[in-house]
Amino acid sequence: MQYVIGIDIGGTNLVVGSVARDGSALVAEMSEPTQAESGAADVIDRLVALTRRVIEATRREDPAAEFLGIGVGAPGPLDTKSGIVLLTPNLGWVNLPLRQLLHDRLGLPAALDNDANCAVLGEWWRGAARGTRNAIGVTIGTGIGGGLILEGKLYHGASDCAGEIGHATIDPEGRRCKCGNYGCLEAYASGPNIALRAVEELQAGAESRLPEYVGGDLSRVTAQTVYTAAAAGDVLAGDVVAETARYLGAGVANLVNIFNPEVVAVVGGVTLAGDLLFTPLRREVARRAFKPAVAVCRILPGELIGTAGVYGAARVFLDQQGIA
Amino acid sequence: MQYVIGIDIGGTNLVVGSVARDGSALVAEMSEPTQAESGAADVIDRLVALTRRVIEATRREDPAAEFLGIGVGAPGPLDTKSGIVLLTPNLGWVNLPLRQLLHDRLGLPAALDNDANCAVLGEWWRGAARGTRNAIGVTIGTGIGGGLILEGKLYHGASDCAGEIGHATIDPEGRRCKCGNYGCLEAYASGPNIALRAVEELQAGAESRLPEYVGGDLSRVTAQTVYTAAAAGDVLAGDVVAETARYLGAGVANLVNIFNPEVVAVVGGVTLAGDLLFTPLRREVARRAFKPAVAVCRILPGELIGTAGVYGAARVFLDQQGIA
Numbered sequence: 043m044q045y046v047i048g049i050d051i052g053g054t055n056l057v058v059g060s061v062a063r064d065g066s067a068l069v070a071e072m073s074e075p076t077q078a079e080s081g082a083a084d085v086i087d088r089l090v091a092l093t094r095r096v097i098e099a100t101r102r103e104d105p106a107a108e109f110l111g112i113g114v115g116a117p118g119p120l121d122t123k124s125g126i127v128l129l130t131p132n133l134g135w136v137n138l139p140l141r142q143l144l145h146d147r148l149g150l151p152a153a154l155d156n157d158a159n160c161a162v163l164g165e166w167w168r169g170a171a172r173g174t175r176n177a178i179g180v181t182i183g184t185g186i187g188g189g190l191i192l193e194g195k196l197y198h199g200a201s202d203c204a205g206e207i208g209h210a211t212i213d214p215e216g217r218r219c220k221c222g223n224y225g226c227l228e229a230y231a232s233g234p235n236i237a238l239r240a241v242e243e244l245q246a247g248a249e250s251r252l253p254e255y256v257g258g259d260l261s262r263v264t265a266q267t268v269y270t271a272a273a274a275g276d277v278l279a280g281d282v283v284a285e286t287a288r289y290l291g292a293g294v295a296n297l298v299n300i301f302n303p304e305v306v307a308v309v310g311g312v313t314l315a316g317d318l319l320f321t322p323l324r325r326e327v328a329r330r331a332f333k334p335a336v337a338v339c340r341i342l343p344g345e346l347i348g349t350a351g352v353y354g355a356a357r358v359f360l361d362q363q364g365i366a
Numbered sequence: 367m368q369y370v371i372g373i374d375i376g377g378t379n380l381v382v383g384s385v386a387r388d389g390s391a392l393v394a395e396m397s398e399p400t401q402a403e404s405g406a407a408d409v410i411d412r413l414v415a416l417t418r419r420v421i422e423a424t425r426r427e428d429p430a431a432e433f434l435g436i437g438v439g440a441p442g443p444l445d446t447k448s449g450i451v452l453l454t455p456n457l458g459w460v461n462l463p464l465r466q467l468l469h470d471r472l473g474l475p476a477a478l479d480n481d482a483n484c485a486v487l488g489e490w491w492r493g494a495a496r497g498t499r500n501a502i503g504v505t506i507g508t509g510i511g512g513g514l515i516l517e518g519k520l521y522h523g524a525s526d527c528a529g530e531i532g533h534a535t536i537d538p539e540g541r542r543c544k545c546g547n548y549g550c551l552e553a554y555a556s557g558p559n560i561a562l563r564a565v566e567e568l569q570a571g572a573e574s575r576l577p578e579y580v581g582g583d584l585s586r587v588t589a590q591t592v593y594t595a596a597a598a599g600d601v602l603a604g605d606v607v608a609e610t611a612r613y614l615g616a617g618v619a620n621l622v623n624i625f626n627p628e629v630v631a632v633v634g635g636v637t638l639a640g641d642l643l644f645t646p647l648r649r650e651v652a653r654r655a656f657k658p659a660v661a662v663c664r665i666l667p668g669e670l671i672g673t674a675g676v677y678g679a680a681r682v683f684l685d686q687q688g689i690a
Contacts, residue, residue: 119658174524175524176523176524188624190624192516192517192521193516193517193519193521195517197516197517198626199500199625199626199627199659200499200500200626200627200628200662200663201626201658201659201661201662202626203623203626203656203658203659204624204625204626205624205626206623206624206626206656206659207623207624209623209655209656210534210620210623210624211536211616211619211620211654212535212536212537212538213536213537213538213539214536214537214612214613214616215537221656223653223654288538289538292535292538295535296534296535296620299527299530299531299533299534300512300514300528300529300530300531300534300624301523301528302522302523302524302525302526302527302528302529302530303523303524304524329547330535330547331533332527332530332533332545334443334525334527335523335525335527335530337525338524338525339524
């Protein structure tokens with residue numbers, strides 16, 4: 043069978059796997075901690091070694107395996123045409139010619155795109171948004187990003203910056219965002235900001251069992267702690283999740299009005315909140331967006347938990363080579 | 367020469383002209399009041415008569431004139447595939463098969479798209495956004511609409527509803543919009559809302575010479591009155607224009623972050639405010655949006671005053687026929 047190596051470079055983990063050319067299988071998926079603090083050269087060395095192990099493991103499963111190339115998703119901003127990562131604050135990389143490096147070290151042609159685009163492309167190819175022509179993905183983790191599949195293709199914009207939907211203003215006088223602006227969606231609904239909003243309420247004296255989940259150490263509250271407590275019936279945590287749904291709803295309603303998509307896929311850890319999040323989110327979007335656009339749009343959690351980026355990176359390679 | 371008839375159906379005026387196939391000329395442009403209250407049948411009769419006069423006048427100028435077809439821009443929502451106007455509150459039309467009607471009455475093939483899309487496509491083809499691959503148009507009049515030119519093509523979305531950027535939420539708890547939502551961009555920066563914000567300030571006791579421009583009758587204050595007074599140095603009117611720039615800036619910054627376009631063209635009467643509006647608008651976008659996206663994006667007033675919709679409608683015909 044023919045395969046494309048998919049590589050997902052995250053701030054926390056490196057994930058690599060062999061994706062069947064038609065997307066029907068993901069073989070020999072492996073991951074290890076990124077450990078960005080060890081420096082770009084060391085991360086690349088370990089990534090190359092991990093990829094070689096994936097290739098060997100794939101050949102053990104399928105002795106006739108043939109590798110067409112490598113697709114890589116990395117944090118941006120980056121230049122898809124030259125294959126250069128321009129700047130990744132989380133990894134400390136500046137102007138790194140990642141595509142060429144991987145090509146030289148592994149002897150296979152490579153293609154590069156940003157991590158959010160890859161995750162959304164993966165969900166479109168093989169996950170929640172499959173079968174659509176127009177789908178928008180919202181990736182929620184440390185930050186909020188997005189990917190735009192328009193007329194069956196990933197849309198990049200004039201200089202590979204499109205899809206920065208986390209920094210849409212939802213309240214011009216609102217919370218300060220780490221981008222320097224005020225009232226960005228990310229300042230309310232990213233993982234760390236979901237946790238922070240809960241902690242702020244606790245510090246203001248709200249009653250809650252949340253502290254019990256973190257041994258009383260509020261610095262350990264994460265978005266996932268909030269979802270867990272909300273699912274167990276904690277009122278404060280439930281309020282924070284419902285409020286998150288309202289903020290996300292304002293952002294997603296804008297996307298529905300602007301793109302009139304068939305699917306908005308919400309990708310990332312936030313999907314762990316399940317119906318506690320998605321039910322009020324869908325209600326808020328229906329309340330805010332245009333009825334004819336709402337009528338044709340499904341709002342869905344991502345399906346490829348942890349592997350959307352690997353599938354999508356492989357697809358980026360196929361698309362850039364014109365063989366998808 | 368080969369021509370396409372461009373028709374722009376507005377709530378106020380019908381505008382018709384012959385557009386050279388290559389967009390190099392607009393011949394025999396004519397207009398008359400829409401008078402929607404006379405009913406759909408009468409409006410269509412007069413539109414057909416006006417179009418026949420345009421055809422005759424074009425033939426007088428160019429006896430070898432050949433007419434390829436008709437492009438029509440009309441208020442939506444509408445279905446571009448079937449050529450049916452579904453509902454136009456301003457005109458009182460419901461499920462009107464406009465494309466077929468014009469084809470039958472005028473004996474030429476026709477194509478239909480919405481008025482905002484046509485205006486933006488016109489600016490992209492022959493106006494402020496010419497020569498770009500990715501351009502966003504914001505149309506500001508009675509409402510705020512938009513058109514999206516992505517990878518050199520008008521983007522419609524799943525059901526012809528894309529581009530509703532006037533109803534992007536810029537303040538979740540903000541001004542009530544006539545769409546039923548709160549804090550929509552349109553609730554602040556449409557022509558009538560620009561006038562209304564000025565009138566509200568006057569009624570609250572603000573000092574201004576604005577009443578002198580309307581003989582003391584505040585119901586006659588329009589957005590244009592506000593621009594005129596601002597240009598003459600009226601402080602209140604200047605504040606309203608500057609505030610409009612800030613609201614528009616939040617909306618346009620979102621579009622810059624989402625689309626990473628080469629041009630955002632602002633189309634409609636609001637361009638009369640000139641630098642009083644565009645200078646603070648550009649500053650606000652630069653303050654709010656991502657630097658790499660801001661760096662490649664020009665924010666420009668439309669150039670085809672009053673004729674963008676006619677040019678764009680003609681281009682819609684060429685695109686739908688695949689002969690552009």
